[in-house]
Amino acid sequence: MDAGKSGMLCWILLFVFFPLPTSAEQKTITAESGQDVPLTCRAPKNKNKIIVVEWSRADLDSEYVLLYRDEQFAPEEQHPSFKDRVDLQDRQMKDGDVSLILKDVTTADSGTYQCRVVLGDKKHRSRAHLKTHPIITINLRVAPPGPGGSVGLIVGLSVAAVLLIAAVIGLLIYIKKQKKKNQDSNQPNAEV
Structure with a gap:
């Protein structure tokens, strides 16, 4: 095989086994201070169970808006400003619904939120979660009263x-x- 054909074969194999990441859906939501705001996210249809749900905001460094893993919430990983103010819209996550409810928003809640999930089965669950591409990116703007x-x-x-x-x-x-x-x-x- 010549170099051109082998190079082409390498590229094809690369795209088959390592597909390019799909870009996440992007959405902008405007809310008023004091409202409860739903941030909608739905995991892709898959026969595997949702084992990790991660809601993050880029400016929070390593802490999360909400982290769910091992069939429970991980409050020790949560940024203090979101404690007792966030919840999943459907804790059963029926039909892949991992939407977040952000309660009593303030202007400090303005920012870019990302939703990620990890799908798998019980035997492949681990304490560590994978860095996956976001399903959706939501730019939340909270207007002052x-x-x-x-x-x-x-x-x-x-x-x-x-x-x-x-x-x-x-x-x-x-x-x-x-x-x-x-x-x-x-x-x-x-x-x-």
Whole structure:
């Protein structure tokens, strides 16, 4: 075999046994401070069980937003700012759903989140997880609360105030009419 054909064969074998990584889906989510935000991720359909779920953010170094392995969460690997604030949307991970719920978000939660999973069977499970390509990359932007609260709250309070004022005015008019009616009925009729 000449050098050209053997080089081509090497490239073909390389792509068959070591396929190029597929690029992860990318998504941008905008939220308001105080909301609970779902970050959606679904593992590829596979007969193997999900043995590791990893939600990470690049600026957290070696700590995770959430790490699940050996059929349990690993809180010792979790960044302190996410303790008691994150959970899987479906702890059973039915149909490969490994979506994350991020509770009571703040502007500090803004960043780029990545979801990774490792599929395998029980006999190949290990404490260490593999560095796999992300399934999805989500850019989360959390807006600070507006001055005086959200627009919906301001509108709601304004409507309530107008209705309260209208009710008070209506009540005062009713009381005034009842008072006048009572005064008219208490006056003796003057007969000549």
